[in-house]
Amino acid sequence: MAGLAAWHATCPACHYESADLSVAINHHTGPEVNEAEREAGLKALRLENFRAIVQFAKRQVRPGGRSLLDVGSAHGWFLETARDDFDVLGVEPDAVVGSRAAARGLPVRAGFFPDVLRDDERFDVIVFNDVIEHIPDIRSALDDCRQRLNDEGILILNLPSSRGFFYRLSKVIARFGWRTPFERLWQKDLPSPHVHYFSPDNLSRLVAGRGFELVDSAELPALRAKGLRERLSCAGNVPPLSLWVQYIAIMCAIPVLKIFPSDIIVCIFRKKTAG
Numbered sequence: 001m002a003g004l005a006a007w008h009a010t011c012p013a014c015h016y017e018s019a020d021l022s023v024a025i026n027h028h029t030g031p032e033v034n035e036a037e038r039e040a041g042l043k044a045l046r047l048e049n050f051r052a053i054v055q056f057a058k059r060q061v062r063p064g065g066r067s068l069l070d071v072g073s074a075h076g077w078f079l080e081t082a083r084d085d086f087d088v089l090g091v092e093p094d095a096v097v098g099s100r101a102a103a104r105g106l107p108v109r110a111g112f113f114p115d116v117l118r119d120d121e122r123f124d125v126i127v128f129n130d131v132i133e134h135i136p137d138i139r140s141a142l143d144d145c146r147q148r149l150n151d152e153g154i155l156i157l158n159l160p161s162s163r164g165f166f167y168r169l170s171k172v173i174a175r176f177g178w179r180t181p182f183e184r185l186w187q188k189d190l191p192s193p194h195v196h197y198f199s200p201d202n203l204s205r206l207v208a209g210r211g212f213e214l215v216d217s218a219e220l221p222a223l224r225a226k227g228l229r230e231r232l233s234c235a236g237n238v239p240p241l242s243l244w245v246q247y248i249a250i251m252c253a254i255p256v257l258k259i260f261p262s263d264i265i266v267c268i269f270r271k272k273t274a275g
Contacts (some may be wrong), residue, residue, distance in 0.1 A: 005183075
């Protein structure tokens with residue numbers, strides 16, 4: 001079903017949303033991403049959420065399970081958060097970002113999952129933090145996860161939610177002609193845009209169909225005042241007036257956001273055993 005733009009579509013049955021946007025990691029020719037602003041805008045929020053995700057992993061991992069793979073490990077913040085409790089490895093396709101994390105002594109391999117893994121490598125936990133929604137062939141990625149997980153291994157997906165307050169608000173605004181917030185949430189024109197938007201329900205159905213069962217889920221905070229302006233600035237070539245309008249509106253909304261669905265969900269799945 002046609003969506004809100006030529007590149008956007010929505011399934012009328014399950015409300016899954018997709019985008020026909022090009023992924024061009026390491027080959028991007030559009031606006032440059034200011035990584036310093038991106039780090040300043042995201043780090044405080046990400047670290048808070050990563051600590052919660054590590055606790056999910058500790059609760060659900062099988063006794064004695066220690067090996068953890070972080071797919072799309074970016075700056076290495078999750079690896080730093082998890083390494084006291086797990087034996088961690090990161091995979092990062094962005095050569096520049098991955099090399100910076102590796103230069104800090106973090107165990108990061110440059111390249112794409114699962115291509116950079118050895119044939120015999122298996123893990124007790126595989127985590128995708130704001131990554132799975134960027135992968136065009138998501139079914140193959142889930143199949144690769146199942147193959148790379150040990151028996152009763154845990155798959156953790158941390159991603160944007162189509163039920164989130166800001167995402168739904170952006171769609172309302174887009175229908176009145178202002179598409180900038182909607183496009184920003186899809187990360188349109190960035191090297192790695194979103195190509196999927198899921199709700200907890202349609203995500204769970206998709207993952208269950210690839211050999212997993214949902215064992216836990218939660219919402220995570222989507223915003224913090226600290227770093228908000230930098231976060232808005234780094235998401236493409238945003239006009240200054242639009243940026244400040246969004247910033248002021250979001251800052252005013254933060255105190256009441258807790259009564260609405262969050263724009264970030266985390267779903268924890270366990271690999272089903274054969275038979």
